[in-house]
Amino acid sequence: MATHPLVDMSGVEVDATRLQTFTSAFRGAVIRDGDAEYDAARRIWNGSIDKYPGAIARCTGLADVVAAVRFARENGLLVAIRGGGHNVGGRALCDGGMVIDLSGMKGIHVDAAARRVRAQPGVLLGELDRETHVYGMAVPLGVVSKTGIAGLTLGGGVGWLARKYGLTCDNVVSFELVTADGDVRRASADEHPDLYWALRGGGGNFGVVTSFEYQLHPVSLVLGGLLIHPRESAADLLRFYRSFLQSAPDELAAYGALMYTPDGHPVAAVAVCYSGDLGEGERVLAPLRTFGSPIADLVQPIPMPVMQSLLDGAVPDGNQNYWKSAFLRELSDEAIDTILEHTNQATSPMTAVLIEQYGGAAGRVGTTDTAFAQRHAQYDLGILTQWMDPAESPRHIAWTRGFAEAMGRFASGDYLLNFLGDESDDIIRSAFGVNHPRLVEVKTKYDPDNFFKVNQNIRPAAAAGV
Ligand SMILES: Cc1cc2nc3c(=O)[nH]c(=O)nc-3n(C[C@H](O)[C@H](O)[C@H](O)COP(=O)(O)OP(=O)(O)OC[C@H]3O[C@@H](n4cnc5c(N)ncnc54)[C@H](O)[C@@H]3O)c2cc1C
Numbered sequence: 001m002a003t004h005p006l007v008d009m010s011g012v013e014v015d016a017t018r019l020q021t022f023t024s025a026f027r028g029a030v031i032r033d034g035d036a037e038y039d040a041a042r043r044i045w046n047g048s049i050d051k052y053p054g055a056i057a058r059c060t061g062l063a064d065v066v067a068a069v070r071f072a073r074e075n076g077l078l079v080a081i082r083g084g085g086h087n088v089g090g091r092a093l094c095d096g097g098m099v100i101d102l103s104g105m106k107g108i109h110v111d112a113a114a115r116r117v118r119a120q121p122g123v124l125l126g127e128l129d130r131e132t133h134v135y136g137m138a139v140p141l142g143v144v145s146k147t148g149i150a151g152l153t154l155g156g157g158v159g160w161l162a163r164k165y166g167l168t169c170d171n172v173v174s175f176e177l178v179t180a181d182g183d184v185r186r187a188s189a190d191e192h193p194d195l196y197w198a199l200r201g202g203g204g205n206f207g208v209v210t211s212f213e214y215q216l217h218p219v220s221l222v223l224g225g226l227l228i229h230p231r232e233s234a235a236d237l238l239r240f241y242r243s244f245l246q247s248a249p250d251e252l253a254a255y256g257a258l259m260y261t262p263d264g265h266p267v268a269a270v271a272v273c274y275s276g277d278l279g280e281g282e283r284v285l286a287p288l289r290t291f292g293s294p295i296a297d298l299v300q301p302i303p304m305p306v307m308q309s310l311l312d313g314a315v316p317d318g319n320q321n322y323w324k325s326a327f328l329r330e331l332s333d334e335a336i337d338t339i340l341e342h343t344n345q346a347t348s349p350m351t352a353v354l355i356e357q358y359g360g361a362a363g364r365v366g367t368t369d370t371a372f373a374q375r376h377a378q379y380d381l382g383i384l385t386q387w388m389d390p391a392e393s394p395r396h397i398a399w400t401r402g403f404a405e406a407m408g409r410f411a412s413g414d415y416l417l418n419f420l421g422d423e424s425d426d427i428i429r430s431a432f433g434v435n436h437p438r439l440v441e442v443k444t445k446y447d448p449d450n451f452f453k454v455n456q457n458i459r460p461a462a463a464a465g466v
Contacts, residue, residue: 002033006054007096008076014054022071028058028104041101042093044082045146047318048393049090053080056099062176062184062210068100069208070182073451080454081204083121084148088323089422091204092151094454100208102150110135115216116173121150121209129305137216138304140165142418143255143271145309146317153212155418155456156201156372158380160273160307161219163250163360169200169372170365171215177207180451184210198442201372201435203417204455206446223274223281224307225299226257231344233292234258234268238336238355240291241270245357251276252284256355258343259314266344272299273307314352319386322397324404325419326411327377331355335410339381342403347396350386355379373433374414381407382419417456428456 006014023030031041032055041056054077057068072079078097085092085103093099105120108128112135119128126145132138140161142152149168157168165171174188175196185207187195198206229237241256248254257269270288274281278301289297302310328335343353359378367375385400387393415423415431432439436458443450444460 004033004052004054004096006032006077006098009078009097010076011096014075014077018075019055022067026057026064026067028060028064031056031058042099043318044085044087044090044092045317046086046088046090046321048320048322048390049093051090051093051095053094053099054096056101058101058104060104062178065100065102065178065208065210066182066184068098069178069180072098072100073180073182078454079451081150081208081452083150084124084146084152086144086147087151088321089420091455097454102208102210103148105210110137110216112137112216116213117216118211118213119149120211121148123149125149125152126305126309129308132216133220133303133305135216136218136220138219139214139216140168140171141308142168143308143311144315145305145312149212150209151204152418154199154201154203154209156374156416157418158356158358158362158416160222160224160253161217161275162358162362163248163253164275165217166361166365167372168214169370170362171217172200172212173215174213175199175209176211177209179207180447180449194442195446198371198439200370201417202432202439202442202458205439205443205452205458207452219275219304221278221301222304222307223278223285223299224272224302225310226269226271226296227289227294227299228267228269228296229292229294231258231266231268234340235336237268237270237292238331238339239333241288241355242331242336244288244291249276249284250360251281254288254357257352258339259352260349262313264349266349267295271310275304315384315386319350319388320390320393320396321421322385322393322400323383323419323421324385324400325380325382325416326404326407327374327414327416328379328381328407328410329412330410331379332410335407338406338410342399342406345399346385347399348385348387348392350388351396352384352386354382354384356382367434368438371432371435371439372417373435374416374431377412377414377416380416380419420456425457431456432458
């Protein structure tokens, strides 16, 4: 008997014959405790997450997704949706219920003439970049190539091209999804516009998205890379970074980073991506590159897929992770000093602290035009704590929480949905900002029973008090 059987939400094991009928009609694999692949299939990027689903339904296409949703619904199962498995809080998995695992759905089709690309939900950022780069084009995505396009897009999607071309969700032309009733719907400006609005920032609340259609932009080579300074220069570097960015054009994205070299030396860095004319980029970046005495200037013309994987090594698969992030009202001197005071006492040398600046095109979209409400915030602080030994977890988590609390007085009270780990309902609600009431309306219309609840949840009206 399996130690972790498939159970419904009351804890009752699903009838074996019914499960067998479902499994035999399913084209993909249904992986269960006791199967050789089970442990690998329940592993996700964050090694701190250890959940035991009753079944992992590895979908091969739309029909499998429909079958999985209907079976889960008919049998009262708790359901989690797995795209790229990078949600820091582990929301790609659940205990006891069914994971609708989309990681094998990797179809990508570029229509270069129309400047559009369609991608299935198991596609990772780097995989999409690889295909679109053939045509010298790109979708604005995030900054780590192994992140899933699905969760990233549904949560907004901030990255190197956000200032020039908007968030990932701003570039979605249409979605295909399976809603809680098991029906297939399309959401675009003309079809189910309420869903189209909600899916652009409302997370995995409204259905299982089986296809994303994005608009493409002409981006091939960018001027990008890291400028690395000794940690002792961090206070001056971050102050300069702040003033330099005040007049930065939309083509430039620059993130401040406090991190460690692979051999454990603390450094301060600025990661830049200039996505316009390369000669103009050299001119724009010159003051930043000539500031102070960098240990290394690694900025050079690079293909966009290389830019998108530049930070991959800093966030490998399987480490223990605990993240906190918050938007800052402003990057004041005092805020910089507090960031440094805490970062310089980090308990783990695998930890990175990022200061990300947005604005530009992403900031010019109206707050209520899409579900993504956090359009006016300029700086997001990300405390990305990583370590390897689970026994050390309490120490690293306590350090992260202490740091986040100390930053509370500089925080705007707004949050970026995609960077939230295991947070309280209030914080998740704050991430939806002024759009929360309208998101509740759309949720109530398409998922009145809160079937999709293993996510950054928006509760439907009838269940709001539950
Ligand atoms: C190393 C790292 C780097 C990151 N960098 C960035 C970045 O640069 N920019 C940025 O914006 N974010 C970034 N993120 C955050 C990331 O976008 C979110 O964690 C996102 O949820 C990951 O998507 P996923 O498909 O990989 O995740 P999963 O864990 O598979 O899914 C997360 C949630 O998304 C929903 N979901 C996933 N697929 C579907 C689907 N097909 N249909 C409906 N709902 C679905 C579900 O609710 C699920 O619980 C990063 C995260 C990590 C760990």
